[in-house]
Amino acid sequence: MSETSSQTPWWKGAVIYQIYPRSYQDTNGDGVGDLPGITRRLDHVASLGVDGIWISPFFTSPMMDFGYDVADYCDVDPVFGTLDDFDRLLSRAHALGLKVIIDQVYAHSSDAHPWFSQSRQDRTNDRADWYVWRDPKPDGSPPNNWQAVFGGPSWTWDARRQQYYMHNFLPSQPQLNLHNMAVQDALLSVMRFWLERGVDGFRLDALNFALFDPDFRDNPPKEPPPRSVSRPFDLQEHVHNQSHPELPKFLRRLRELMDTYGDIFSVAEVPGPNPLAQMRAYTEGDRHLNSAYNFDFLYARQLTAGAVSASQANWLGAEGEGWPSWAFSNHDAPRCVSRWFDGVAPDVRAKLTNALLYCLRGNPILYQGEELGLSQAEIAFEELQDPEAIANWPRTLGRDGARTPMPWSQAEENCGFGTGKPWLPIGQGHAGLSVDVQEKDPGSVLNFTRELGKLRAGSQALRFGAITFRSATDDVLVFHRSHGEETIECVFNLSGEPRSAAIAGIDASRILASVGGDMSAGQPVPAHSCRIARL
Structure with missing residues (x-):
């Protein structure tokens, strides 16, 4: 079958544009971007020549981790709007020829989710085993040595259950127990809910954290130990708290459901220092996910020819191999134009990186603001919002500097983001890079990126x-x-x-x-x- 036949799925070779909704467009003056704001700006997105958008979480949440702590998987948090607002966004995107991909967080929920509220009540209720509970050691210490990504042990004591519960991230993000088939069934129902509304795909957050060693063995220390760390998590080899070999079975269940709705795109985020084996397992053949991306470039301090060729060489199209996706920047990582090509004119940096991203074999994921060449913003400690940055300050850059509001209009209040004080400040120098400024300049990063979009869309060689x-x-x-x-x-x-x-x-x-x-x-x-x- 030819790559360009009518049976080729829409997502193969597609350019995906990531939107972080809190920072895209605020329509009601509360300082936070919202779903109507995304709808308002979809014409801009379509002008880039991309194929679809990936929207970071907009679900009901106490926002301890800004939406990646979900309290209701099937509703919209009021700060972002309503389900009707989402339906209008979906309809407008489809009218413009844009597919819509949404985030799904299946490794953990919020501690404010009703599932967890019930689970923690006692050890015998219907959802007692929907989360990961363990007795303390005889001395009262946590069940094992697992450490959380954001610092401290992966275990928090709960007096009601008289047990510890597990969390790979914040204590407010308890680990779901995907070894329990009832939990898998519940997550499949969540996916079905959004498929019925008409979404075109899913990005699965931190997927390799979704399943763990049921024997709860201690993680071995990292050898040799790192010279300097900002968190105990970095001192361990994470062989037992994540990347369990049974996870692909759950992914097959997800794929079976998605296939009943046509060409639904699925892409996994697989963080970690050695993710290749998991990425291959999660995307193998035609019964698992379509694609995966890792952090090869997201935290790289330099961009080298060797690194690019080595990463791409892992995804050359061998029999049964998944389709790769690539990201140079996103909401979790410092913007690439501030990490690469020090001393080079900012517009040259942005054009080079965007051009390379669009030329690789796979799906480019362009993060909002990359089409403008936005730099990483510096956020003062008193203005930080990111829990990771606050906990580890000043040893980590944190994520806020990549999440500052989109600048739409240089002369407008808050660069056109909204009338209220933004939840994060406008980035330094970003006003001069606003969309309206770059629209007028034929040689701008914005117009160059639009040309890249046209080029890739019109070239079967670049796309497939x-x-x-x-x-x-x-x-x-x-x-x-x-x-x-x-x-x-x-x-x-x-x-x-x-x-x-x-x-x-x-x-x-x-x-x-x-x-x-x-x-x-x-x-x-x-x-x-x-x-x-x-x-």
Whole structure:
């Protein structure tokens, strides 16, 4: 079957635009973005040439972790709007040709969820085993040595149950017990609820944390121990509190349900230092999830040719292999333009990174503001909202600097985000990068990113094609994307010096996009430059 046949799923090679709703557009003046705000700005999203949007959690929540602590999986938190607002958003997105992907958090819920309220009452109620409860050791200490991502033990004492409950993140995010089939059934019902409303896909949050060792064995220490850590979590090898080999069975149940609704896209977030085995297991064949992404680039301090080729080499299309997705920035990681290419003009940094993201084989995930080249904002301690940043300050950057409000209009109050004081301040220098400013500049990052969207949408090679690396040394990347009779050569010099590389001699009419100086065959490739051309 051809990749471009009518049976090719819409999501294959699609560009996905991530929206963090708190920071996108506030329509009611409370300082927090909302679903009507997303609907208002969908024309902007459509102008980027993307295929769909991924909306971070908007469900009922006490917001201890800003929506990733869900108190009701099947309703909208009032700060974001109503279910009717979501339906209107969905309808408008579909009218514009945009698919809608929503976040699902299946590893844990909020401690304010009714399921947990019932579970903690006693050891015999109908939901007593819906969460992970354990007796203390004889000395009263936690059941084992597992440590939470946000600091401290993965166990919190509950006087009602006279037991500890498990949490991989905040104490207000108790671990769901997916070893219990009733819990799996409940989560399948949640997924069905949103499928019935018409969503087109799901991003599964921190999926490898969803299942744990039922024998509760201690995690071994990391060897050699890290020289410096901001949390005890970093001192362990996390072999027992996550990545349990039985998880793919649950994913098969999810996939069976999704397949009854057509081409539903599923992508897993798989954090951790060595996620490849889990990513392969979660996306293997046609009975699991479609795609997965990891943190290869999200926390990388540098972007190198070797790192790009090594990551892409894991996803070249072997039999039974899942389809990759790629993200350079998101709501959890510092913006890539502030991590890479120090000293380079900000617009050049943004154009280079966006161009590379769009040229890789897989699904690019573009985070809101990347189309503007937004930098990581500096947030004063007294303005921090992120619980991780507050707990580990000043040893971690935290996540707030990547979550500041979108700047829509330079001259408007709060750059057009809303009339009330924003929940986070507008980022430094972001007013000058507002959408209305960049709309007027043909050479802006925004208009360059729009051209990339058109280019990728019109090229079967970039959307579906195989990838072959010709060079990945001295921080020069040369690779070909090929499909049928179309071949695209992508050349990137990620270094600060001109570099020699064997590249094709290309007539100017065949150059589809470029950044930096002239690239003539036989001449050094200019520093911090790229060229995308049809051979």
